[in-house]
């Protein structure tokens with residue numbers, strides 16, 4: 647296991663330009679509380695299973711398998727996140743992993759049957775990246791869809807020497823399913839904003855339908 651150097655700097659309000667650069671940075675005052683830990687759930691794809699392929703990058707909307715490139719169904723979503731702790735310090739070189747079900751509401755996991763028509767082979771299902779020197783990490787994925795019994799969500803795992811490991815979930819602001827979701831309801835009212843992405847329509851030339859900018863606040 648690689649040892650990380652917790653090189654941290656104070657979060658500044660001018661972050662690197664990117665696909666979501668025009669979006670306003672979420673107010674720090676409401677971001678200083680850490681994202682609460684949530685269940686990993688049953689669909690975290692095991693590393694041994696993932697080693698069958700090597701395309702587990704930060705673009706979940708394209709899959710490269712054996713020389714073939716497939717594109718995901720669903721509404722493309724760009725996420726530009728910054729990793730920072732509750733003291734406002736940015737965390738670089740954090741491992742950030744996300745996983746979610748595809749547009750047919752099927753998780754990509756060895757225990758889930760891949761039924762033709764109820765499985766999207768063009769969706770990567772899981773992606774990983776590391777936060778850059780300015781704490782930024784970007785993913786390209788699809789807008790999460792409802793899963794039977796659950797509101798749309800994206801699972802999130804962060805690892806870094808400074809805080810260890812944090813497993814949680816991200817939600818979509820304003821989704822009508824949130825209020826009825828049994829896990830969302832367990833999150834304290836005043837912490838829900840830490841897990842809730844505000845989706846905005848993406849520029850026409852971005853190749854995305856949606857974009858979101860969110861600060862991933864971890865314990866100091």
Ligand SMILES: [Fe+2]
Nearest residue numbers: 687793799801
């Ligand atoms: Fe889930």
